[in-house]
Amino acid sequence: MEVHVAHVVDILLVEDNPRDAELIERAIKQHNIANPIHVIEDGAEALDFLFCRGRYSNRSFYQKPKVIFMDLRLPKVSGLEVLREAKADPRTASIPIVIVTSSREDPDISTAYKLGVNSYIVKPVEIDAFFEVMSRLGLYWILVNQPPQ
Amino acid sequence: MHSPTAEVSGNSKDPPKVIASIYVIAASLYIYISDYLLTWAPGSSPPSLGGQTWRGWIFVLVTGLLLYGALRRWSAHLRRAQHSLMLTQFALDNAVEAVYQFDRQGRILYANRTACASLGIPIARMKQKTVFDLEPGLTAEEWGNRWQRRMDGSALKIESAHLTADGGLRPVELSGSVISFGEESLDFTFALDLTERNRAADALLQREARFRRAVEEAPIPIMIHAEDGSILSLSRTWTELTGYTKEELSTLAEWTKRAYGPRRAEVEDHIRETYGFTAGKHEGEFTIRCHDGSERFWEFTSVALGSLPDGTRVAISMAHDSTEQERAESSLREKSEFLGAVIACSPVPIIATDADGTVIIWSPSAERVFGWTAAETVGRMLPTITEHGLDDYISLRARVLAGETLNGVEVERQKKNGDSFTARLSASPLRDAQDLVIGIMMSVEDITEEKASEEKIRNLNRELESRVKERTAELEAANKELEAFSYSVSHDLRAPLRAVNGFAKILLEDHGSQLDEEGIRIAGVIVQSARDMGRLIDDLLALSRAGRTQLSLAKVDMEGLARAAFAELTAPSAPSAIDFQMGKIPGTVGDASLLRQVWRNLLANAIKFSSRQAHPAITVQGWLAEEECVYSIQDNGAGFDMKYSENLFGAFQRLHTTREFEGTGVGLAIVKRIVERHGGRVWAESKPGQGATFYFTLRREDE
16 A cells, blocks of 8 residues: 655654664654654565565655664564665655664774765663654754755 | 061062071180180180081081071971961951950050941040940949950950040940960950941831831731641731731731631641742632621732741731622622513513624514524524514614614514514613623513504594594584574564564554554554564574574673663663673683673663662673683662572563563573583572672683
8 A cells, every 4th residue: 555655754663663763753752843753663664665675666865854763673674684784775864863762882883984874873772862863863953963965 | 576667578688598697606706715615715816727627617607507597497487387377467467257355444555447447536546446446334343244254255245336536436246265374364356337237127127117017007818827827917807807916916816716617627728838839829608707797808929038037937818808799799680680670570671782783682572572492592593573673673673782772762673482562661871880882771662552542443443533533513504504594584573573563563554544543552552562572582592593603702891881782772762871891801712792782781770770760870890800800790679589599590481570580581692692602600699679680700801
């Protein structure tokens, strides 16, 4: 079934846990950020989205999200794999990707940076901090950071 | 009679001729004159020479001739007698002995040349002397005695001394006799110069003394004995070795009795034969008994030594004391037997060869191991060397012959049945008395089994190692799995936790107005519980990590760690609120990050419990004990009853209700696990209301 997505997706959230996704969305929206957020639940779909195929074949490469918040643990295709593919392709390489994950593990971090991740955030354990960080992230990447043209 | 002169005959005048001539002339004259006178009577004419006168003259002539002849014969006779006398005189004068002629008064009437020369007194002065001058100490009485005795005919031999010209005394033997010529008697004394004789006698005595001394001082037992059973000379060594004194060995019989006891008869027979030995004869070994009862072995050599003046034959016997030799030999035999026994009973083959490789010794164990018997090997070349091991053998043998001792060298050898095997060789050089190497002594141990065992052990070890490796790998794998598990658990657990927390918050934030007080409280409980669970998960993770992580050991500055931990814990609140005291504490060796946790947890504990006090105080101390460092953290908090403290360090054990003090109770368990992993121990002391002191020990830095 083709999903009709608003042409403009400013924030792509790739998160397999719907509850976490909901919390993150809420956090981001806390600073009155009304940019469109699209949630994808697995890595394969994320790649489809990025490369405008499958269910997202009616998207265009020129419609780049302002930022992608992505967890590493994703079904089907892992976050690192998505990152790799995204950064490897010139059509998608410039999109800022922020890994938001519970893994503090060094191999993940260094691999992510090697692959060209723009930022690596570890989800705070404590809920208040979690909200705080997520809302700040939203603020930064939407309002402060200049996305590529 | 006047002393004969030394004149040699040679009468220039011819007395017979002269006398005869005078007679003839005188007689003729007489005849002439007488005739004339007769015929001339007073007044008559001178007569003419008548015929009677011519007859007278012829008569005178004839008688004159006869007289001449007779006188000549007599003269010749006289001359002969004179010659004889002169010869005798000459002989006497030059006799070997000094010859003197004394008169009754002792006056020297004559002294021959020898006498004068001997005493150094010229003949002229000699004639002025008397016998009393010559013989000092001779009394007139003595002289008279002598004279008388000589006159009686005894040819006395007297030893005396004559005074020489220079005042010395010449020893003489005087002999002679008194010759009487009618009323006159004269003494003829022969004085034999004894100087030479004495000297000879002395020399002889000295030689004898030297000989005697030689015998007595000889380093071997020597005895000079005579046929009559007497012992003429006995060397000191004889008495020293036997312990008998010279007095005890006064005769041969005494010697044989003491030394041989019941065997003496036989020995005495031997001794009797010695007087006939013309050359030195070795008589063999005799066992003699010494004074102290011990036995010695003497080898006798004897030879005849001439005879005593009275004809008794003398022999000299010399002994070689071979007791020590015998003892050494028997000791050597003993040692040899002992060695033989050792070699025989050794379980390891013992072989000895000479320098060429000919077998000298082949022990019973060699027979057993190699298969060749001693009869087959002794006297022949070593049969045990394999073709393959020949070079090795040659080089090793050269080394031992050069003086090297080999110990435990592995070599190849072969048995009689052809099997070759590995052996352990130990070899040392055999040396003679001059320390030259004359052979090789070796032990050759069959180590086939040993090698097999070694191989087995090696294999077992290898197996063990690989098993250990396997296990370690397994363990590591298990550890990794566990780590992955705990990691995943904690993270997986967190997600729903986050959800509970998050949504509860959302509920309160967004719909709190729709809830009543109770509803709000319940939501609060939900949030709190989620929070608690989160903390629990963290603690569990920490505990698990504390037990799992590999210790990275290094020198740890405990003081620094403690201060840092305290700073971390108190940074939020006002640090000065707590009176924190810490002196110098020793460093240790351990994992810094884990030890930081220890400080964190213990200090957090202390802070938690002392913070209720009006003046909270925490004291940290540390000191070096015999084999460890001890640290203590003391707080002035609530303290606890030791009665309930059994499981103080157990996970999730709490001694206070959550109402009193919050905490999951894992902190101390983590401390215990970390400290114990470092090889130390933890304990605590407290009294309710009087604070608590927690102790833990760690390794000393210098160990």
